[in-house]
Amino acid sequence: MTAIEVKDLHQRYGRKPALDGVDLTVEDGEIVGLLGRNGAGKSTTVGVIAGLLRPDRGTVRVCGLDPVADRRRVRRLLGVQPQDAALHPSLTVRELVRLHRGFHTGGGADPDELIELLGLTAVRDTRFESLSGGEAQRTSIAVALVGRPRVALLDELTTGLDPQARRHLRQVITDRRADGMTVLLVSHAMEEVERLCDRVVLLDTGRVLATGTPAALVARTGRATLDEAFLALTGGAR
């Protein structure tokens, strides 16, 4: 079963093209990294998959459903890591996690257990606006995972987290995948992508430049690491 299927996706902002014919698939149970330089079109792709943007052209399916036409059903399947601005600043961590648990019917995680798992127990009654950057980041991940989604869209999973939190979070994601969760992970952290992702899709100016396992991309470019392969494929230090 294909969890995410994107075909010939085109998206413009005004006259400016952001996506210019993107094709990608994520199979059930895969962790796929969506990579690319700033402005390559990663967040736009995630926005279309999440049903937040209606594509100008092309098709998107999440577990066979159209995110715009079947919005409600897709919402129940998807866990989306929201941008900070999307979380209410005066709600506490616990209120936010509970609120988002309520958006999913049945089968969700226990909010307090998830808060504990993400190391947020000490700040669970703190308002979102008063959290540190790393605490806010972990709260956004709790919000994405609390519905025990079948498919998670995670944008910059561990940006700003300390090494302990990063390692812990990788384990949380790996455990959830073992339970059947599929992940599309937007990341600039190549080491993390190498550790976590089965495959990567590399975007460049709204097109898919390369796709394959991290090891295949490294081998294809003759470089030693994914970081170096990324630079080689996207034009180095332009």
Ligand SMILES: Nc1ncnc2c1ncn2[C@@H]1O[C@H](COP(=O)(O)OP(=O)(O)OP(=O)(O)O)[C@@H](O)[C@H]1O
């Ligand atoms: N709301 C918007 N209005 C106009 N242009 C936009 C808007 N959002 C994105 N863009 C443009 O679309 C292109 C793709 O942006 P997008 O945010 O998808 O890139 P990204 O790969 O996620 O970048 P980053 O790594 O910086 O987060 C960029 O050129 C960006 O300037």
